[in-house]
Amino acid sequence: MRRRHFLAGALAAPATAALLSTAALLPASALLSGCSADRRRRSADGTVTLRFQSLAWQQESIAVNKQLVAEWNAANPKIRVSYVQGSWTGVHDQLLTAFEGGEPPDIIHDATDDLADFAYGGSLADLTGLLPRRLEEDIPAESWGTATFGGGIYGVPFLQEPRMIMANRALLEAARVRIPTARDPWSWEEFEEVAKRLTHKGTYGVAWPLKEPVSATLNLSLSTGGQVFHRGAGGKVTIRFDAADQAVPAVIHRQLGADRTGSRSTLGMGGSDTLPGFFGGKYAMVPLGFSYRQQLVQQAPKGFAWTVLPAPAGPGGDQRQGVSPQTLSIAEDCPYKEEAIRFIDFFLRPRNMVRLARGDWLLPTGTRALADPALRTREHGWATGTALAPALRPAPAQTVRGYPEWKDKIATPGLQEYYGGEIGMAELRERLVDDGNLVLARYQR
Secondary structure, X not given: OOOHHHOOOHHHOOHHHHHHHHHOOOOHXXXXXXXXXXXXXXXXXXXXXXEEEEOOOOHHHHHHHHHHXXXXXXXXXXXXXXXXXXXXXXXXXXXXXXXXXXXXXXEEEEEHHHOHHHHHOOOEOOOOOOOOHHHHHHOOHHHHHOOEEOOEEOOEEEEEOOEEEEEEHHHHHHHOOOOOOOOOOOEHHHHHHHHHHHOEOOEEEEOOOOOOHHHHHHHXXXXXXXXXXXXOOOOOEEEOOOHHHHHHHHHHHHHHOOOOOEOHHHOOOOHHHHHHHHHOOOEEEEEEEHHHHHHHHXXXXXXXXXXXXXXXXXXXXXXXXXXXXXXXXXXXXXXOHHHHHHHHHHHOOHHHHHHHHHHHOOEEOOHHHHOOHHHOOOHHHHHHHXXXXXXXXXXXXXXXXXXXXXXXXXXXXXHHHHHOOOOOHHHHHHHHHHHHHHHHHHHOO
8 A cells, every 4th residue: 555645656767767766865875775685694603684674654653663673773783684774665676677587575565556567477476385373363364365366375464544524623513413433433425415415615525635546546446346357267357347436436526516515626636735725614525544643733713623534335344445465475486485474574563554554644454453542542543444444355356467558548637637527437438448448458368
């Protein structure tokens, strides 16, 4: 689960520029310590050095990552871990260049929606048989499914981010609407009605920041039974866009169009762009990733009362939602896979997973970490998020080859035009399905 609000356009960066950008962050010793056998060997005294590239970017998260590496090194002097600061910006191209050059990091921090090409291409090690039983049992099968490609496990999912509703508590109370809980969420129909009651002169009921509309649309549509990608018996994937897939986009379309409860000016915005208007009372509710709570804590004006609400539920109270967890993988070329998995096991002990989650303002995947009282507090909506963890599922496109092209060339412009009122549902469906299946067919020959 990458930070999409920091990734706009990043994957289109040239591989060379991405490599230079990342290289600028690395010390010379790290650049020379690739995974290739001729550059990384055991020292004379038998000490092994592993290179761990972390994509932590918040100060709290970087501090936790570095502290855990220091704790490991203090307890394991014969298996040294070298911390390398990477960046989410252009990470795919940077890793691609590193793999092709034969010098990738040993331990790789990434996200499940970025692993498919590397997994199918043989760049990542299959962790099946390497994983310690404690780790296998602590992380639910649904989470393991996000990092499973072709029957192999190519990453350990450890942090995940559901989409929540950040709401202005004062406006909710003034409108006397029912406050939803994880046990009793709004339905999508009730959400529409609440948005109408919150809309009045100068205030929209909801702001949808949809600069990157595809993941939000697909992931929230799981609650209405949406799937979009369907894998046949032979493994071939085809696209459909049926009534269940159309339900959530139709709600957003009505709010932005006929109901006028949503602001069209936010369609081209990232999540952070909506916060000034949210603080100023222009929007009563904003659907955002769970980690945005940190920005609310840091940036909200004094006295501004906000609350975290669960996303609306589908038929029968279905709260399923797609996520793309952050992962730790091991390069296939790494000569010390057993030592690397021992470090990952340490790094993701329940207590450490809690520290990582709090540092990144995200949810851990581990069941023991999720049960920690520190993540069950009502402060800043932690309890609301952890209560929804059992409903989180792999994002629909996790293992679909050709998805990035479909997303960039077909789905993103199609959804933007649909939400903007330029095309209707019939044309959107035709583009997503007909044009989309032509794209996927090229990857499945």
